[in-house]
Amino acid sequence: MPDENGKKSLAMVVMSGDFDKLVGAFIIANGAAAMGMDVTMFFTFWGLRALKKNVRTGTTLFGKMIGLMYGGDVSKSHPSKFSFGGMGRWMFNKMMGNHKVQTLPQMRDLAVELGVGLYPCQMSMDVMEIPQESFIDGAQDPVGVGFFLLKAQEAEVQLFI
Amino acid sequence: MPDENGKKSLAMVVMSGDFDKLVGAFIIANGAAAMGMDVTMFFTFWGLRALKKNVRTGTTLFGKMIGLMYGGDVSKSHPSKFSFGGMGRWMFNKMMGNHKVQTLPQMRDLAVELGVGLYPCQMSMDVMEIPQESFIDGAQDPVGVGFFLLKAQEAEVQLFI
Amino acid sequence: MPDENGKKSLAMVVMSGDFDKLVGAFIIANGAAAMGMDVTMFFTFWGLRALKKNVRTGTTLFGKMIGLMYGGDVSKSHPSKFSFGGMGRWMFNKMMGNHKVQTLPQMRDLAVELGVGLYPCQMSMDVMEIPQESFIDGAQDPVGVGFFLLKAQEAEVQLFI
Numbered sequence: 001m002p003d004e005n006g007k008k009s010l011a012m013v014v015m016s017g018d019f020d021k022l023v024g025a026f027i028i029a030n031g032a033a034a035m036g037m038d039v040t041m042f043f044t045f046w047g048l049r050a051l052k053k054n055v056r057t058g059t060t061l062f063g064k065m066i067g068l069m070y071g072g073d074v075s076k077s078h079p080s081k082f083s084f085g086g087m088g089r090w091m092f093n094k095m096m097g098n099h100k101v102q103t104l105p106q107m108r109d110l111a112v113e114l115g116v117g118l119y120p121c122q123m124s125m126d127v128m129e130i131p132q133e134s135f136i137d138g139a140q141d142p143v144g145v146g147f148f149l150l151k152a153q154e155a156e157v158q159l160f161i
Numbered sequence: 162m163p164d165e166n167g168k169k170s171l172a173m174v175v176m177s178g179d180f181d182k183l184v185g186a187f188i189i190a191n192g193a194a195a196m197g198m199d200v201t202m203f204f205t206f207w208g209l210r211a212l213k214k215n216v217r218t219g220t221t222l223f224g225k226m227i228g229l230m231y232g233g234d235v236s237k238s239h240p241s242k243f244s245f246g247g248m249g250r251w252m253f254n255k256m257m258g259n260h261k262v263q264t265l266p267q268m269r270d271l272a273v274e275l276g277v278g279l280y281p282c283q284m285s286m287d288v289m290e291i292p293q294e295s296f297i298d299g300a301q302d303p304v305g306v307g308f309f310l311l312k313a314q315e316a317e318v319q320l321f322i
Numbered sequence: 323m324p325d326e327n328g329k330k331s332l333a334m335v336v337m338s339g340d341f342d343k344l345v346g347a348f349i350i351a352n353g354a355a356a357m358g359m360d361v362t363m364f365f366t367f368w369g370l371r372a373l374k375k376n377v378r379t380g381t382t383l384f385g386k387m388i389g390l391m392y393g394g395d396v397s398k399s400h401p402s403k404f405s406f407g408g409m410g411r412w413m414f415n416k417m418m419g420n421h422k423v424q425t426l427p428q429m430r431d432l433a434v435e436l437g438v439g440l441y442p443c444q445m446s447m448d449v450m451e452i453p454q455e456s457f458i459d460g461a462q463d464p465v466g467v468g469f470f471l472l473k474a475q476e477a478e479v480q481l482f483i
Contacts, residue, residue: 015342024176060420094223098288123421127421153359182337198471318474318475322482
């Protein structure tokens with residue numbers, strides 16, 4: 001329901017780390033914020049990449065494998081189709097640039113500027129061994145699923161991406 | 162919230178172009194329309210295929226590559242699992258036919274008949290170089306994410322597929 | 323809207339049978355149930371695996387192929403990334419165990435205990451030739467999309483996973 005100031009809100013879970021899904025998530029989030037909505041993005045599992053700086057993560061062997069294979073910051077995400085070992089991302093960036101669409105890192109930074117709440121999931125961080133220091137400054141402190149659910153209960157719109 | 166006639170509504174983003182996801186999207190949409198709900202489907206990225214006629218698209222090299230590799234109309238979509246170079250789609254169509262479930266093109270056409278609003282995303286069309294002429298007659302004029310968000314704010318149910 | 327007892331509710335479609343998506347679905351569902359929400363999970367297509375016992379299914383050749391390739395119970399699901407022929411699941415289970423996160427079968431059983439409504443989709447069962455006897459005792463009787471939509475209309479939160 002609208003809050004005391006009449007603001008409507010959007011709450012989304014972002015579990016995917018795919019380039020195209022993240023582009024979709026940030027276009028929706030930034031559009032909603034620009035319309036004056038209060039926006040919460042809850043990043044879990046692969047989605048955590050959206051908040052990462054370009055640093056290596058992982059402490060155990062498995063964590064290091066994840067850090068290596070699924071590492072890098074948001075600019076390293078691959079499209080869910082037509083990945084072509086990185087070619088796909090380059091192609092989409094080119095096509096988006098041709099039409100003056102922002103890059104994914106620009107969209108993420110705009111979300112921070114617009115006051116979108118970017119929350120990493122604590123449990124996913126633990127399991128994937130991704131520490132809070134590896135996130136950009138604009139990310140909020142980690143939260144749990146209960147936080148998301150409280151936001152979602154009050155939100156006019158909820159999405160799982 | 163219900164509109165002045167007490168109609169409830171459903172707003173969904175359809176970003177996937179996978180056979181199984183599209184089947185799910187149209188079964189939900191048509192079910193909701195049959196129950197008297199007002200239904201809006203906002204097709205983005207790969208989801209645009211659901212609205213396409215069987216024509217080639219693309220103007221630049223990249224656009225033509227997308228038009229070639231991800232071309233065809235909705236009948237050419239592959240399941241997200243067990244694609245087998247087209248075998249998977251055939252298999253599912255057969256199994257669906259055995260149980261008198263409609264084909265995907267039939268579901269899409271039923272959605273048009275039931276008055277489901279089928280809206281292509283203008284930005285996705287631009288980036289993927291898919292012009293409005295390549296869509297079926299039942300498709301609405303292209304819209305932006307703001308249109309979807311206004312529909313979603315008023316809808317009882319929102320989904321991202 | 324909250325029911326007569328003021329209970330809020332969550333309705334989700336679970337179409338994915340991927341390990342990570344199912345983990346996400348059950349963490350959200352169990353978190354919501356623990357917060358006192360009324361939770362409905364509607365399992366379609368690949369998601370039906372979440373309710374299956376470890377039995378073979380299928381009557382026609384195609385149904386048997388699906389039963390063989392996508393068979394087993396929930397413990398046999400693969401992550402959507404890093405499957406590595408089963409290695410990925412083992413790796414994630416190990417990492418989750420290191421952090422005292424439940425296994426996926428434990429999460430599913432907890433959902434039953436917490437009173438989460440686990441509903442299989444009748445049409446998906448028909449098409450994929452998965453009979454009701456192949457489901458765990460905690461599963462509800464099969465329902466159709468109309469059942470889900472009625473639940474979703476009344477729910478504060480709706481998700482498609």
